[in-house]
Amino acid sequence: MVSLSRQQRFPRARASVRTARQFVGDTLGEWGVSERRDDIRLCVSELAANAVLHGVPEGREFSVRLVREDGVLWIEVRDSGPGRPTVLRPGPDARHGRGLWLVTALADGFEIRDESVGKTARAGFKLTQG
Structure with a gap:
């Protein structure tokens, strides 16, 4: 099978979360990927929000x-900030902290890779289509 790849950069702004989700949705459409589309778009929203709120200087x-x-479809969100995200298991009354927990629940694989500067959060989704 041929490997496909597409990348885009986004500014450190809350509106970039929506733009990143749209980029992923558009790319999935162009690639003919319809299965797990909602899970994939939700996970990129969570990873992008994490980057904007905690990772991007x-x-x-x-x-x-x-x-x-x-x-397998991999979503990779890379930022140049310090620190390493942690998957939390928040209680029912917690007001935040569910993002990475949700990603790990929906994705088939999840990892944080340290880079020479910053890190990459990576979520993988197994696909049954071609």
């Missing part, structure tokens, strides 16, 4: 990359 950008290969 002032004046910097983050990137979203989609890679489709061997029946």
